[in-house]
Amino acid sequence: MASDELFTSGHRGCAGCGMAAAVRMVLQEAGPNTIVANATGCLEVMTTAYPETAWKIPWIHAAFENAAAVASGIDVALKKLGKREGINILAFGGDGGTYDIGFQALSGMLERGHNITYVVFDNEAYMNTGIQRCSSTPFAASTTTSPAGKFSIGKKEKKKPIASIVAAHDIAYTATATIANYRDLKKKVRKALDAEGPSFIQIFSPCPTGWRYPSELTVELSRMAVETGIFVLWELEGSDMNKIKVTYWPKERKPVEEYLKMQRRFAHLFKPEKKTDILNKIQEEVDEKWKHLEELNEMAR
Amino acid sequence: MGVKQVVKGNFATAVAAKLARVDVVPAYPITPSTLFPEQISTYIANGEMDAELLLTESEHSAMSAAIGASASGARVATATASQGLKLMSEMLFIASGMRLPIVTAVGNRALSAPINIWCDHQDTIAERDSGWLQFYAENNQNALDLMLMAFKISEDRRVLLPSMVGLDAFVLTHTMEGVDVPLQEEVDEFLPPYKPVYTLDVKNPMTFGSFGTPAHYMEFKYQQWEAMENAQKVIDEVFSEFYEKFGRKYEKVSEYRTDDADIIILTMGSMSGTARAAVDSMREKGIKVGAAKLTVFRPFPFREIKDLSRKAKVLAVADRNISFGFGGAVFAEIAGALINEKEKPMLIDFIIGLGGRDITQEDFYKIAEISKDAIDKGKVEKMVHWINLREVQ
Amino acid sequence: MDKVNIGAVITTPGSALNYKTGSWRTLKPVLDEAKCKFCNICWQLCPDSAIEQADAKAKKPIKIDYDYCKGCGICVQECPFNALEMVEEEK
Incomplete structure (x- = not known):
């Protein structure tokens, strides 16, 4: 057993939980002088069933929508008590607690300029309550509240671009990451912690239970999301989206289909007959996004 | 003895927070409590108070930040009223469940609808089951004194529950009255610094706000019940100590x-x-x-x-x-x-x-x-x- | 009444180690030690911290901690050297 882990074995996350792997990576980089404020969600439920905790750092959970506000309170309290020096303060939220219900508290924290790193573990739906639609859910994904059916192709709307919206607050550092690209992830965690002021990392966190795929494919799905260009690995200091730095350029982008067909939440796009129009639409949007990124990259040269 | 000053009720609660050497004040403005964060910010701006004022984007975040700060070992006070207390409501139950002795002044104001900014007690009364101690001031002197006593009662290890001090909207919050403002030395003698049982500390890492399954949840609630029972006695003790020190008599x-x-x-x-x-x-x-x-x-x-x-x-x-x-x-x-x-x-x-x-x-x-x-x-x-x-x- | 900490504060960090998740498994990863190249990719990707790091200098391969391994199969899937395989859990 790896006893030096700050996030220990014995947590009750599902087998193959992408978020759990990501949390380990974040804490390995942050180290023991770290305090975490955690939003309600899978992560809180699976790690703290009294009297058992998977955390070896000071950790607090208060409610769903307020990890950023709780972390803000810790920040100013430690400052006042003269205990702030050398301490990392992290706020952890799922996509529900970040994109939707916790968005206001997050925006407030960013605007006030707290030296806090907010990490969203994005598994693209309300998994803890049973796979409901969130503003993080991608177009055409079937969830328990946006089910695919005779008159439905799944979620009608696009995924909310949370990291760009956060970056628009003109904060110190914003980045996106996946566990498949874990060196890149850890580097970004380090940059976020070292940044003066608020920082934000969106970690793409495949969920075998919610996306309905075999648990061994969690890392492969992270990789495929990046290789198809659906999930872009980037970072930015400040708010000028024209200056974003793509930290990984897929050599040859794979068709989005290859990523989508691995998951049963998109099964309706392939069965009973292939929904070519929907698949084309998804592919076109990804192509459009990358065309823009390539243009920006050209300009930067 | 203290200094006689003619002040508004909100000022009385703010001066109490200053005298209590509050570390952190998370706040969001709402009529009729707004003078509280205004006064605290003025104290800090003038160097009369050494505290962190955290101006949040909502009352919900103000109480959330209060919870984070209190769990970090800080003495925390805020003020709100009416709809603001309602927005905080979720976090009120969590503050008491986490046994954090936060003190909140509430300018007792009617609830919408229809929207109304004037006095009644509906806002705090509707939070009677939140696990907070509740005190009601008759005048501005009460508002000041009850705030001071609330810290001492809340932080008592037999209690460790948050307190709210109600003062009537406008009738007290905005009305000038003669108040005896105690001297800092007197308050320091009466109210020692807050010594938390548990804190967020990297040297001694603990998990706050854990998940309470049916195997334990009821015991935590029983402990809160017991703490409220203990508060009966602690309140009597503190009231009587306050009388001896400041000469003003309080009774339940x-x-x-x-x-x-x-x-x-x-x-x-x-x-x-x-x-x-x-x-x-x-x-x-x-x-x-x-x-x-x-x-x-x-x-x-x-x-x-x-x-x-x-x-x-x-x-x-x-x-x-x-x-x-x-x-x-x-x-x-x-x-x-x-x-x-x-x-x-x-x-x-x-x-x-x-x-x-x-x-x-x-x-x-x-x-x-x-x-x-x-x-x-x-x-x-x-x-x-x-x-x-x-x-x- | 069991003594519980007020406010449900947990004062023993990492006490989840008392909760053995190994029993969740239906399939288990098994290492062919000869094939382990000490890269520690599996260690890094395990969501359950259930793999002990390999030590290249000491030629010590990774070790799976079956007390906690939930049998997700990520290590098997991600091993670049096919040093791990999933087998039926013996009951």
Whole structure:
């Protein structure tokens, strides 16, 4: 057993939980002088069933929508008590607690300029309550509240671009990451912690239970999301989206289909007959996004 | 002795926070409590107070930040009112469940709809089950003193629960009154620094706000219940220590001309002075009426209310709140407190002063008249009366 | 009544180690030690911290902690050297 882990074995996350792997990576980089404020969600439920905790750092959970506000309170309290020096303060939220219900508290924290790193573990739906639609859910994904059916192709709307919206607050550092690209992830965690002021990392966190795929494919799905260009690995200091730095350029982008067909939440796009129009639409949007990124990259040269 | 100053109620609560050497003040403005964060920010701007003021984007975040700060070992105070307290409501239950001794001044204000900025007690009364201690000020001196005492009571290891101190919207929050402001040295002697049992500390890492399964949840709730029970005694101790130190006497229930009274009118907050004046006028006319004021609503002062109940034929409760489908909340609590008493007075409920409707001596004459009628008839014909109500079509 | 900490505060960090998740498994990863190249990719990707790091200098391969391994199969899927395989859990 790896006893030096700050996030220990014995947590009750599902087998193959992408978020759990990501949390380990974040804490390995942050180290023991770290305090975490955690939003309600899978992560809180699976790690703290009294009297058992998977955390070896000071950790607090208060409610769903307020990890950023709780972390803000810790920040100013430690400052006042003269205990702030050398301490990392992290706020952890799922996509529900970040994109939707916790968005206001997050925006407030960013605007006030707290030296806090907010990490969203994005598994693209309300998994803890049973796979409901969130503003993080991608177009055409079937969830328990946006089910695919005779008159439905799944979620009608696009995924909310949370990291760009956060970056628009003109904060110190914003980045996106996946566990498949874990060196890149850890580097970004380090940059976020070292940044003066608020920082934000969106970690793409495949969920075998919610996306309905075999648990061994969690890392492969992270990789495929990046290789198809659906999930872009980037970072930015400040708010000028024209200056974003793509930290990984897929050599040859794979068709989005290859990523989508691995998951049963998109099964309706392939069965009973292939929904070519929907698949084309998804592919076109990804192509459009990358065309823009390539243009920006050209300009930067 | 302290310094006499003529101040608004909000100022009294802010000066109390300063004297208590509060570390962190998370706040969001709302009428009629806004002067509290304004005054704190002025203190900090002038170097008169060493505290962190955290101006959040909502009351919900203010209470959330209060929880984070308190769990970090800071002494924390904030102020709010009405809709702001409602937005905080979720976090109020969490603050008490996490046993964090946060102190909040509440400018007691009516709830929407219709929107109304004036006084009643609906906002705090609706939080009676939140696990917070509740104190109600009659005047600005009370507001200051109760704030100071609230820290000491809340932080007592036998209690470790948050407190709210209610002061009536505008009637107290914005009204200038002479207040004796204690000296810093006196307050320092009375209120030592906060020493938390548990804190967020990298040297001794703990998990706060864990997941309580059916195997343990009830025990945590029982501990909160016990802490509220303990607070009964701690409040008496602190009230008496405060009296010795500052010479101002506080009681959970204070009585006025009740010894030979047939009717006792029970009040809360700023209307209590008006009630006593009305009692004096009625006494001159030979009406045997007394008054009693409830300063502590949570924990509910069962013993004191039972003692009071033995003194009168009618206990007339003036409720500045309404629980629709029943009546006033104070009345309901008193009825509950007396249920097992062999001898008890008749209980009549009077809904009064909602949304800032003026409360006058005449209102108390009316209350006494209705109470007298019940004594004459030997029964309560109507349990809940609305006082000074316009003709409803 | 069991003594519980007020406010449900947990004062023993990492006490989840008392909760053995190994029993969740239906399939288990098994290492062919000869094939382990000490890269520690599996260690890094395990969501359950259930793999002990390999030590290249000491030629010590990774070690799976079956007390906690939930049998997700990520290590098997991600091993670049096919040093791990999933087998039926013996009951």
